[in-house]
Amino acid sequence: MLVIRPITAADLPALLQCAEESGHGFTSLPVNEEILANRIKHSEQSFASEVTHPGPEGYLMVAEDTETGEVAGTTAIEAAVGLDNPFYTYHLSTVVHSSRRLNVHNVVKVLTFGNDYTGVSELCTLFLRPDWRQGLNGRLLSKCRFLMLAQHPERFDKTVIAEMRGVSDEEGHSPFWEWLKEHFFSIDFTLADYLTGIGKKGFIADLMPKLPIYVNLLSPEAQAVIGEVHEKTRPALRLLEQEGFTCRGYVDIFDAGPTVECDIRNIESVRHSKVCQVEIGQPSGDTDCIVSNTSFSNFRAAVDKVDVMDGVAVISAEMAAALQVQQGDQVRLIVQ
Known part of the structure; x- marks a missing residue:
């Protein structure tokens, strides 16, 4: 039987193994022992704290196999994102360019850089190791968080989001990032993703284009993956969609994976x-x-x-x- 419990310092080697197995694009699990140890310490402090409203707390949990004692995966909730470190997104929206005189009417998509989700709660760090990807283990790892939200709502914001991993290959190449790198960053996706995972986000504000980006100016490969998820993330997205989560046009600034959201009161598992x-x-x-x-x-x-x-x-x-x-x-x- 798998049991979900708060992570402890003794779980550091297992968490590091999960980070290594999770692959490219899994920003919340960087392969960095010091960063992971600090995250465990922060989680232990968060679970021990008495709070009446969401703040910078982060609740990291593991799934333990009660028969073997092995850690089979991780799952987490951030109480309020963007308070200690900025939480950036692109918002995909539509603008119209028209001229009656010339009888021209163009509808185009634009990506706007911003921090619209600052302060909301985030479901994150969901990873189940391959040997345990069977039965209801994946649903347990995801849905246990809804039981926590339902039982302790004072600790979380009314809006809950989840960032879905976008499209990248096994070598860590993201079509969306390749276009950004060519024009603005000049560093690889894996390095940018890693720097974000360890909290070094200053380069984003320094180098990211501040004005809206017209989608039709991107490469065809980059355009094709906006709002699409990594093949390993599709089951997690389907489960969240069944719970009532939807994408309102927000995508990740590195791989353009969708961010889905739901009012905590409307999450199916919370309601029922x-x-x-x-x-x-x-x-x-x-x-x-x-x-x-x-x-x-x-x-x-x-x-x-x-x-x-x-x-x-x-x-x-x-x-x-x-x-x-x-x-x-x-x-x-x-x-x-």
Whole structure:
């Protein structure tokens, strides 16, 4: 069984392994031991803090295999992006150029550089190692965050976003970045992505074009990937779309991958999650549920068969141990 829990300092080697396996374009997991150690420390402080409104807290969690003790993946929520480090995006919009005298009417797309998402909460750092990409493990890793949002809304903004990894090849070449590099940056995508991941974003403000970019001036290859996702990211995007997330034209400034958003109150799993009382026993049905305890600093989540009826959740002793709950405690769950 996989159990989601807050990361600890002892998980640093496993987190570094996840960073190495995640590949190019995964900005939130740079292959840098010092940066990852600092992120773990920040997460530990965030989980231990008492807050009444979202701030610069970052909540990083891991999925642990209870049979082997191995870390199978990571998942995280940033409470409010852009407070400590700027959070840049491009916004894709439409402008019209027309002249009645010449009978010319042109509709063109433009990309506008900005910080419109400053202060919103972000779902991030979702990575499941290949050996565990089966069953409901991916859904657990993603949806456990919705249980946290539902149970502790005071810690998060009303708007929740997720950046989707854009198109790049196995060598780290992004068609969108290739055009930007040629005209403005003169550094490789992998280096730009890495610098962003370790928080060194000053070069963006220094070198990024400040005026809107007309999309029809980009190379055909760059135009083709605007708003498109990496093939490994498609399952994650589909899951978020099922939850009610949509793209409102915001894309990543490096690979042009879409940023999707949803009001926290409209997220399907937040709306339909239930708080139930624990009864430890042997579930007789075949209903799968993602279940979390109601603690924050000691957050736990897992997925298994559960009988749900009249505000009572019958869970196995194994799940009760994984969630660190006892008979009569409360849990929050999502029926799958």
